[in-house]
Amino acid sequence: MKKDLLCLYDLESRDFQEIFEKSAKLKKMLREGIPHTHLAGKTLGMIFDKSSTRTRLSFEVGIYQLGGIAIYLNSRDIQLARGESVEDTARVVSRYLDGLMIRTFSQAVVEEYARYATIPIINGLTDLLHPCQILGDLFTVFEKKGRHEGLRIAYVGDGNNIANTWVEAAARLPIILVLACPAGYDPDAGILGRAMKNAPGRIHLYREPREAVSGADVVYTDVWTSMCQEAQKEARAKAFKAYQVNSTLMGHAKADAIVMHCLPAHRGEEITAEVMDGPRSVVVDQAENRLHVQKAIMEILMGGGKKD
Ligand code: CP
Ligand code: NVA
Numbered sequence: 001m002k003k004d005l006l007c008l009y010d011l012e013s014r015d016f017q018e019i020f021e022k023s024a025k026l027k028k029m030l031r032e033g034i035p036h037t038h039l040a041g042k043t044l045g046m047i048f049d050k051s052s053t054r055t056r057l058s059f060e061v062g063i064y065q066l067g068g069i070a071i072y073l074n075s076r077d078i079q080l081a082r083g084e085s086v087e088d089t090a091r092v093v094s095r096y097l098d099g100l101m102i103r104t105f106s107q108a109v110v111e112e113y114a115r116y117a118t119i120p121i122i123n124g125l126t127d128l129l130h131p132c133q134i135l136g137d138l139f140t141v142f143e144k145k146g147r148h149e150g151l152r153i154a155y156v157g158d159g160n161n162i163a164n165t166w167v168e169a170a171a172r173l174p175i176i177l178v179l180a181c182p183a184g185y186d187p188d189a190g191i192l193g194r195a196m197k198n199a200p201g202r203i204h205l206y207r208e209p210r211e212a213v214s215g216a217d218v219v220y221t222d223v224w225t226s227m228c229q230e231a232q233k234e235a236r237a238k239a240f241k242a243y244q245v246n247s248t249l250m251g252h253a254k255a256d257a258i259v260m261h262c263l264p265a266h267r268g269e270e271i272t273a274e275v276m277d278g279p280r281s282v283v284v285d286q287a288e289n290r291l292h293v294q295k296a297i298m299e300i301l302m303g304g305g306k307k308d
Pocket of ligand 1: 051052053054055056125133262263264
């Protein structure tokens with residue numbers, strides 16, 4: 001694997017395999033109470049420019065279980081907020097930390113950190129991408145379906161960071177990704193164009209949710225208004241009105257289709273309570289798997305090549 005985890009497009013299929021195998025191993029060890037302090041003495045810094053429940057907790061708990069510690073840095077409290085450059089911050093923190101996770105706005109910023117830091121940089125969500133989330137989701141899909149090959153993943157809603165990362169995943173893994181987004185809310189054109197070229201016939205974009213969900217193995221949705229888009233909430237509620245994952249829509253999916261959501265969710269908007277809390281929903285398992293998968297990622301990137 002490369003030094004950093006900034007996007008899924010950078011991963012090769014053997015990297016995905018290594019992450020999923022290690023995640024399964026670590027999950028089993030935790031379940032069986034077997035100590036796995038593979039990162040004893042290591043420190044992860046976590047810079048947050050946006051809110052978080054799952055990402056912060058799963059990284060913090062994860063490194064603790066691996067024998068290391070995490071340091072939470074709200075970007076408002078560090079010198080970055082007073083104008084210290086990313087370049088200087090990246091160079092300096094590299095002398096203290098063994099890895100740095102960043103949740104911020106611009107993808108270019110995490111790339112800048114990666115350029116100047118000598119330690120691994122992990123993208124914990126940007127406006128463009130959320131690679132840790134989709135790695136956890138792919139692991140969950142594998143657990144539930146026993147394979148990735150040929151699975152039809154329907155993504156309904158906003159062509160946001162989650163959708164973009166699914167597009168990157170579909171360029172790298174043998175899944176079929178079928179998106180339904182309203183006009184004006186498509187995934188990033190550059191990401192979509194590159195992935196479609198790279199994986200011809202595996203990525204489809206529709207306007208009509210039913211078309212995307214028809215015959216799907218997995219139905220995935222995310223909020224209509226992402227963090228820091230709150231000013232657009234009303235316009236978005238109108239644009240996405242017909243894009244709700246509800247039981248009528250689920251009727252078009254395969255009988256054994258599962259429902260996924262990265263969370264946080266807004267019941268009654270992008271997903272009904274009935275579907276979210278129903279028997280096909282795997283959202284809590286999905287959230288749990290963030291822990292196991294990020295532990296694997298940290299071990300691979302921060303473990304200095306040490307094998308367990
Ligand atoms: N799914 C996810 O990243 O959740 P948080 O925003 O709570 O970290
Ligand atoms: N699209 C959402 C994902 C949250 C995990 C957001 O960026 O707010």
